[in-house]
Amino acid sequence: MKEKTDQNDYKGKKVCVTGASGFLASWLIKRLLLSGYHVTGTVRDPGRDAGDEKKVGHLWRLEGARERLELVKGDLMVEGSFNEAIMGCDGVFHTASPVLGLPTYDPKAEILQPAIDGTLNVLRSCKKNSSTLRRVVLTSSSSTVRARDNFDPRVPLDESSWSSEELCERLKIWYVLSKTLAERAAWQFCENNKIDLVTLLPSFVIGPSLPPLLCKTASDVLGLLTGETENFQWHGRMGYVHIDDVALSHILVYENEKAKGRYLCSSTVVDNDELAAILSARYPALPIPKRFKKLDRPYYEFNVSKLKGLGMKFRSIQEMFDDCVEALTNQGHLSSVIHQSTKTKNLTPTS
Numbered sequence: 001m002k003e004k005t006d007q008n009d010y011k012g013k014k015v016c017v018t019g020a021s022g023f024l025a026s027w028l029i030k031r032l033l034l035s036g037y038h039v040t041g042t043v044r045d046p047g048r049d050a051g052d053e054k055k056v057g058h059l060w061r062l063e064g065a066r067e068r069l070e071l072v073k074g075d076l077m078v079e080g081s082f083n084e085a086i087m088g089c090d091g092v093f094h095t096a097s098p099v100l101g102l103p104t105y106d107p108k109a110e111i112l113q114p115a116i117d118g119t120l121n122v123l124r125s126c127k128k129n130s131s132t133l134r135r136v137v138l139t140s141s142s143s144t145v146r147a148r149d150n151f152d153p154r155v156p157l158d159e160s161s162w163s164s165e166e167l168c169e170r171l172k173i174w175y176v177l178s179k180t181l182a183e184r185a186a187w188q189f190c191e192n193n194k195i196d197l198v199t200l201l202p203s204f205v206i207g208p209s210l211p212p213l214l215c216k217t218a219s220d221v222l223g224l225l226t227g228e229t230e231n232f233q234w235h236g237r238m239g240y241v242h243i244d245d246v247a248l249s250h251i252l253v254y255e256n257e258k259a260k261g262r263y264l265c266s267s268t269v270v271d272n273d274e275l276a277a278i279l280s281a282r283y284p285a286l287p288i289p290k291r292f293k294k295l296d297r298p299y300y301e302f303n304v305s306k307l308k309g310l311g312m313k314f315r316s317i318q319e320m321f322d323d324c325v326e327a328l329t330n331q332g333h334l335s336s337v338i339h340q341s342t343k344t345k346n347l348t349p350t351s
């Protein structure tokens with residue numbers, strides 16, 4: 001791979017972000033453009049998606065996009081599809097991966113293959129471009145750490161922990177399995193091919209959605225705020241993190257020469273009930289459910305000292321939900337549950 005140079009040299013260089021139109025990638029691109037990077041984003045079908053206002057209109061409205069953003073084709077399931085996008089890049093942020101609830105017909109084809117084979121497909125393109133490429137940042141997930149039943153709940157989980165593949169299969173938690181296997185495959189490939197890989201493991205991402213069509217996790221949050229228990233129920237105990245902190249963390253581990261290995265990226269871990277209590281008190285106008293079914297899941301905390309050691313400071317649950325609720329309100333997603341006349345008053349956080 002390319003020789004390391006001074007840290008500040010990276011600003012203004014060309015980087016690739018896969019899955020550019022997604023929730024997390026859109027915010028990452030916003031931050032990269034604000035930092036002066038030239039960004040090549042991949043979407044599945046630029047012919048269709050690039051002209052689709054709902055899919056990519058928000059990207060073209062980002063500051064710096066007209067001058068420094070390019071959108072090209074990249075499909076995880078098409079071999080060599082990322083060659084063009086990655087060519088000449090100093091770095092690659094691989095975020096694209098299926099984020100679904102339950103697969104409709106075949107978990108292998110719908111979730112596992114695009115996540116695992118797709119990641120290897122992207123990394124093969126990285127290998128072809130190793131003369132200019134400095135580092136790859138893979139967006140993994142905190143779920144690759146916590147889905148296991150053999151740990152001491154008094155010791156916070158850190159990056160040395162890996163989810164149990166056997167448990168994932170038994171519980172049919174295909175998304176968690178896909179992220180775990182994809183990250184493991186990435187480490188193996190990068191070790192074999194001397195690619196500088198760093199992985200970021202965000203917990204549940206909360207914050208404004210730049211894409212007008214809400215992704216799976218943002219829809220689950222909207223459901224919670226509008227009184228549904230169904231989709232949020234099964235999240236159980238969960239870590240939460242602000243979307244802007246996730247984007248900044250990607251850039252931090254990309255730019256910091258000392259960054260190495262895996263990085264958990266999470267602000268606070270809470271149970272569903274605790275979260276609902278915080279949110280009900282803060283937004284009394286919203287019909288947030290009071291109780292969730294108790295799930296038989298182990299208690300855990302996350303140890304995020306590794307990322308904090310690079311200088312990351314995380315925003316609180318209150319801050320991430322304030323920004324999220326404000327954006328959902330402005331986008332009209334909450335209007336059906338709040339009476340127009342009381343909307344402004346009651347959505348002002350009460351503490």
Ligand SMILES: NC(=O)c1ccc[n+]([C@@H]2O[C@H](COP(=O)([O-])OP(=O)(O)OC[C@H]3O[C@@H](n4cnc5c(N)ncnc54)[C@H](OP(=O)(O)O)[C@@H]3O)[C@@H](O)[C@H]2O)c1
Pocket residue numbers: 018019020021022023024025043044074075076077094095096097098099114118139140141142179201202203204205206215216217
């Ligand atoms: N949201 C969270 O709470 C959270 C937490 C931890 C980690 N993550 C990780 O963050 C990443 C982004 O997730 P997100 O929440 O932003 O969800 P998202 O909005 O659904 O983004 C997923 C992206 O992956 C793309 N993608 C899926 N299958 C693809 C394929 N076969 N070929 C090319 N692109 C494909 C999607 O493209 P289309 O729009 O064309 O479908 C979309 O751009 C994922 O790796 C996810 O595992 C998310």
